[in-house]
Amino acid sequence: MPETDDLSLLIDAAQDAGKIAARYFHGFADRWDKPGGQGPVTEADLAVDQMLREELTAARPDYGWLSEETEDGAERLSAEHVFIVDPIDGTRSFIEGSTTWAHSLAIARNGRVEAAVVYLPLRDKLYAAALGKGATLNNQPLAVSTRAELDGATVLAAKPNLAPSRWINATVPPISRKFRSSLAYRLSLVGEGRFDAMMTLHPTWEWDVAAGSLIVEEAGGIVSDRARQPTHFNNPVPKLPGMVAGGAIIHDALLTRLA
Known part of the structure; x- marks a missing residue:
C-alpha cells in the first residue's frame, strides 16, 4: 500500500x-x-x-x-x-x-x-x-467479512450491549459475542475480517476509535453511530455516541434490530 x-x-x-x-x-x-x-x-x-x-x-x-x-x-x-x-x-x-x-x-x-x-x-x-x-x-x-446473515455472526462487544432493552421487542439476535479490551483492536479485527462486526453503544472517546474506524472503512466496511450518522472527529467534547462497524450487510442488520 x-x-x-x-x-x-x-x-x-x-x-x-x-x-x-x-x-x-x-x-x-x-x-x-x-x-x-x-x-x-x-x-x-x-x-x-x-x-x-x-x-x-x-x-x-x-x-x-x-x-x-x-x-x-x-x-x-x-x-x-x-x-x-x-x-x-x-x-x-x-x-x-x-x-x-x-x-x-x-x-x-x-x-x-x-x-x-x-x-x-x-x-x-x-x-x-x-x-x-x-x-x-x-x-x-485487508478486507472485511462478507457475511450476509446476522444469525450466527461474530460480533465484538461488551456484555451490556446485548441487554434485551437494547433491542427491538427486547429480542437479542442470535449472534456470537466475543470480546477484546481494546476498542482499537476490536475495530482492527473487523477490518482484518476475523470478526463480522463490532459495536459499542455507550458514548466513546475519540482516541479509542479514531484509528480503528479508518482501518475498517479502508478494508471495505461501514462505520457509523447507532443513528447511522458517519463519524466526525476533533469535536469540542471528544466523544462519539457509540459506534457500529462491520461489513455492509451485517452493519445494516445490526442497526435495523437495535431499539
Missing part, C-alpha cells in the same frame, strides 16, 4: 511506542486510578504519551493534539489537522499481563481521519490505513 508521509510518521512513532511500553510490561509499571472513575493509568501510558507528543508535534508543529493522557485544550479545535492518540488502548489488559493492548494513532483533517495505525507490539501486528489507499496488516491488504 502506498504510504502517505503522515502514515509513515505514525508507523515509525507507533513502533517507538512499542519499545517503550515493552520495558514496563509484566508488572514493572506503577499504576493508579484516574479521578472520576475514568479507569487505571500506568507509568507506561504516560511515558508513551510524552514520547509520542514530542515526536509527532515536532514533525508536524501545526497539527493539533488530542490524547487520552494529555490535558485537553481548545487549541486543537482551530487546527486543520489533529493527532488523535491513545498511548495504550487496553490499559487493564496491559496491567493484567495480556498482549491485546495496542497503540492507537490517527490524524484527522477537518474532522475526517486520513491516516491511522493500530500497533500491538507483543503480537507483532501493525494495522495501517490511509484514506483512499486501503488498509493493511503487516503490509498485507
Whole structure:
C-alpha cells in the first residue's frame, strides 16, 4: 500500500511506542486510578504519551493534539489537522499481563481521519490505513467479512450491549459475542475480517476509535453511530455516541434490530 508521509510518521512513532511500553510490561509499571472513575493509568501510558507528543508535534508543529493522557485544550479545535492518540488502548489488559493492548494513532483533517495505525507490539501486528489507499496488516491488504446473515455472526462487544432493552421487542439476535479490551483492536479485527462486526453503544472517546474506524472503512466496511450518522472527529467534547462497524450487510442488520 502506498504510504502517505503522515502514515509513515505514525508507523515509525507507533513502533517507538512499542519499545517503550515493552520495558514496563509484566508488572514493572506503577499504576493508579484516574479521578472520576475514568479507569487505571500506568507509568507506561504516560511515558508513551510524552514520547509520542514530542515526536509527532515536532514533525508536524501545526497539527493539533488530542490524547487520552494529555490535558485537553481548545487549541486543537482551530487546527486543520489533529493527532488523535491513545498511548495504550487496553490499559487493564496491559496491567493484567495480556498482549491485546495496542497503540492507537490517527490524524484527522477537518474532522475526517486520513491516516491511522493500530500497533500491538507483543503480537507483532501493525494495522495501517490511509484514506483512499486501503488498509493493511503487516503490509498485507485487508478486507472485511462478507457475511450476509446476522444469525450466527461474530460480533465484538461488551456484555451490556446485548441487554434485551437494547433491542427491538427486547429480542437479542442470535449472534456470537466475543470480546477484546481494546476498542482499537476490536475495530482492527473487523477490518482484518476475523470478526463480522463490532459495536459499542455507550458514548466513546475519540482516541479509542479514531484509528480503528479508518482501518475498517479502508478494508471495505461501514462505520457509523447507532443513528447511522458517519463519524466526525476533533469535536469540542471528544466523544462519539457509540459506534457500529462491520461489513455492509451485517452493519445494516445490526442497526435495523437495535431499539
